[in-house]
Amino acid sequence: MEFFDLFREDRWPHMFCPGCGIGTVMNCFHRAFSEMNMDQDKTVFVSGIGCASRIIGYIRADSIHTTHGRALAVATGIKLANPDLNVIVFSGDGDIGAIGGNHFINAARRNVDISVFCINNYIYGMTGGQASTTTPYKSFSTTTPYGSKEYPFDLAEVAVASGANYVARWTIRNVKELTSSMTKAMQKKGFSFVEIASPCPTSFGRRNRMADPTQMFEWLKIIAVRKEKSQAWGLDQLDLNIEGRITIGEFIERNRSPYGLIA
Amino acid sequence: MRLPPGSYFMQGNEACVEGALWAGLTFYAGYPITPSTEIAEGLAMRMPEEGGTFLQMEDEIASISAIIGASWAGAKAMTATSGPGFSLMQESIGYAAMTETPIVIVDVMRGGPSTGLPTMVGQGDVMQAKYGSHGDYPVIALSPSSVQDMFDLTIRAFNLSERYRVPTMVLSDAEIGHMRGKFIVPRTLEIVNRRIRTDRVWHDGFAYDETLVPKMPIFGKGSRVHVTGLSHDIAGYPTSNVEVHEELVRRLQEKVERHSDDICSLVAHRPGSRRMLVSYGSPSFAAWEAMMQSEDVGLVDLKTLWPFPSKLLAQAISGSSDVIMIELNLGQMFREVQRVACDEGCRKVRLFSKVGGEVPRPAEIIGFLKEGG
Numbered sequence: 001m002e003f004f005d006l007f008r009e010d011r012w013p014h015m016f017c018p019g020c021g022i023g024t025v026m027n028c029f030h031r032a033f034s035e036m037n038m039d040q041d042k043t044v045f046v047s048g049i050g051c052a053s054r055i056i057g058y059i060r061a062d063s064i065h066t067t068h069g070r071a072l073a074v075a076t077g078i079k080l081a082n083p084d085l086n087v088i089v090f091s092g093d094g095d096i097g098a099i100g101g102n103h104f105i106n107a108a109r110r111n112v113d114i115s116v117f118c119i120n121n122y123i124y125g126m127t128g129g130q131a132s133t134t135t136p137y138k139s140f141s142t143t144t145p146y147g148s149k150e151y152p153f154d155l156a157e158v159a160v161a162s163g164a165n166y167v168a169r170w171t172i173r174n175v176k177e178l179t180s181s182m183t184k185a186m187q188k189k190g191f192s193f194v195e196i197a198s199p200c201p202t203s204f205g206r207r208n209r210m211a212d213p214t215q216m217f218e219w220l221k222i223i224a225v226r227k228e229k230s231q232a233w234g235l236d237q238l239d240l241n242i243e244g245r246i247t248i249g250e251f252i253e254r255n256r257s258p259y260g261l262i263a
Numbered sequence: 264m265r266l267p268p269g270s271y272f273m274q275g276n277e278a279c280v281e282g283a284l285w286a287g288l289t290f291y292a293g294y295p296i297t298p299s300t301e302i303a304e305g306l307a308m309r310m311p312e313e314g315g316t317f318l319q320m321e322d323e324i325a326s327i328s329a330i331i332g333a334s335w336a337g338a339k340a341m342t343a344t345s346g347p348g349f350s351l352m353q354e355s356i357g358y359a360a361m362t363e364t365p366i367v368i369v370d371v372m373r374g375g376p377s378t379g380l381p382t383m384v385g386q387g388d389v390m391q392a393k394y395g396s397h398g399d400y401p402v403i404a405l406s407p408s409s410v411q412d413m414f415d416l417t418i419r420a421f422n423l424s425e426r427y428r429v430p431t432m433v434l435s436d437a438e439i440g441h442m443r444g445k446f447i448v449p450r451t452l453e454i455v456n457r458r459i460r461t462d463r464v465w466h467d468g469f470a471y472d473e474t475l476v477p478k479m480p481i482f483g484k485g486s487r488v489h490v491t492g493l494s495h496d497i498a499g500y501p502t503s504n505v506e507v508h509e510e511l512v513r514r515l516q517e518k519v520e521r522h523s524d525d526i527c528s529l530v531a532h533r534p535g536s537r538r539m540l541v542s543y544g545s546p547s548f549a550a551w552e553a554m555m556q557s558e559d560v561g562l563v564d565l566k567t568l569w570p571f572p573s574k575l576l577a578q579a580i581s582g583s584s585d586v587i588m589i590e591l592n593l594g595q596m597f598r599e600v601q602r603v604a605c606d607e608g609c610r611k612v613r614l615f616s617k618v619g620g621e622v623p624r625p626a627e628i629i630g631f632l633k634e635g636g
Contacts (some may be wrong), residue, residue: 008465008489010465011500040482040487041483041485041487043485044336044482044483046332056489057489057491057500057501060487061487062335062480062482062483062486062487062488062489063488063489063490064332064335064362064482064489064491065265065489065490065491065492065493065501066358066492067326067328067354067355067358067492070324070325070328070355071334073320073324073325073326073328073329074328074329074331074332075332076320076325076329077292077318077328077329077331077332077333077334077336077340078332078333078335078336078482079332080290080316080318080329080333080341081289081290081316081332081333081334081336081337081338082336082338082482082483084483085336085482102321102322102325103321103325103328106320106321106325113372118293149488159441202429211424229585259618
């Protein structure tokens with residue numbers, strides 16, 4: 001599948017900033033989707049509000065850009081109204097971790113057969129760089145000018161605890177693993193969740209001495225620790241601060257019956 | 264199996280359930296809230312029998328979001344709630360209007376504001392139904408005032424919603440919802456299905472004809488449509504072009520206004536009487552009693568609240584010199600009635616208002632009639 005078989009060429013160029021990680025995610029998704037031979041006409045893309053949510057407007061398929069935080073609830077409605085459809089959600093940390101947090105934990109609990117790709121850029125990018133629920137402790141944003149006083153959510157861990165069937169987290173540096181996880185997520189029956197740590201030099205990096213995209217790439221390299229090593233070191237995303245660490249890897253793969261198929 | 268034609272004795276909320284199934288409901292999502300809960304409970308039982316989907320969501324925002332998604336997946340979708348839940352749904356009602364998603368919302372009104380009187384009647388949501396979400400957008404709101412109406416108007420709500428692709432509300436209240444009464448399922452019922460399209464919609468997903476209602480592409484049929492709550496052109500693509508925005512918002516409004524003759528309805532008893540009572544929902548019972556016990560008094564029972572049936576009301580009160588609005592709030596629809604009555608040259612327009620909790624007694628209305636001479 002050529003790139004513009006999947007994406008809407010007539011909407012190019014896209015709106016994303018230079019150095020944004022979303023382009024990489026779209027590339028990885030293109031690879032994963034192409035390899036799977038999924039029926040594009042039977043696949044619906046759903047999103048909420050924010051930078052990551054704008055991806056679906058560029059995809060050449062049925063797509064619905066919903067209200068802030070509600071993507072998972074809308075996706076649940078689509079999937080259960082027509083179970084023949086593949087339902088894929090692109091969303092961000094604001095949608096998933098803050099305004100739509102209730103829908104996130106309940107969609108995972110309900111284990112509806114949808115795949116969620118959450119691009120976590122640790123900031124509200126579209127509104128100009130306010131702190132989100134994943135903004136690292138002590139880091140700066142327009143609403144945390146003295147450094148964030150709150151601890152961030154570990155979205156992947158929340159997904160595991162809430163009952164998702166497949167959960168992984170990668171940074172956009174891990175393109176192979178990310179692509180493979182996207183494939184697994186789409187193949188997996190039930191709720192699957194892939195968190196993608198992504199750079200936002202414009203809104204996050206600029207206020208945290210990483211205005212240059214390459215500095216953000218370096219940061220992602222430093223903070224990301226593979227699960228195997230991470231557990232050995234006892235590191236935890238909850239302690240993420242600007243010098244801290246996040247764990248990456250596949251966190252769970254299980255086969256709880258998806259919603260509606262419980263015998 | 265649909266309720267066979269015949270005569271039944273049921274609760275208003277139960278009649279709503281049966282009406283929805285007759286209308287072709289295939290997807291329900293809701294969250295429990297008094298006094299609407301019997302609708303969810305009834306559908307939890309009935310939907311699997313009818314091959315549909317019943318879903319209890321985590322809150323009312325999720326409920327309305329789920330039915331919006333289901334509607335785009337081709338379902339006839341509904342949710343039911345009451346005041347606090349209705350407040351939570353407002354953003355998505357605006358979204359449904361903007362994206363022209365046919366959905367039905369049943370609001371069984373209780374005493375407000377806030378948590379208010381959860382088990383008791385009120386009519387405080389009628390302005391919210393029209394103006395609760397931000398921006399200018401169209402809605403259709405119907406007002407049942409009997410168990411029969413709960414059945415009939417639920418079907419009508421689906422029909423209007425499907426025909427005009429507008430979020431449509433059934434503004435019932437705790438008395439009508441919980442009242443038990445007789446209703447009839449007729450042998451034939453008009454059921455409307457949305458006009459759909461299944462072709463690829465590259466650059467005209469929201470193209471419209473003289474009806475102003477675009478044919479709806481359904482997810483999974485190969486249309487590859489993009490839907491967004493952002494201002495969008497006829498392709499469905501987001502735009503910041505002010506002319507396109509203006510055309511869209513005006514067309515959405517005009518879509519309902521142009522068809523208001525089809526949408527609007529009311530029941531007028533003794534139209535043109537010297538004194539005319541105007542009511543909707545549960546106060547209509549007392550108003551009818553008061554009318555029957557008085558000389559030269561008529562009654563208008565509004566069945567459509569939004570768009571406001573100005574033309575029909577004007578005809579019904581033409582020649583009247585005293586118009587009395589009866590409602591269970593501080594006078595929300597009163598201004599609409601006043602506007603129409605003043606345009607008709609009626610000298611006196613009065614408000615009989617109860618805040619809620621109980622319906623007015625006929626004697627109170629008769630007393631009010633006498634006070635004003």
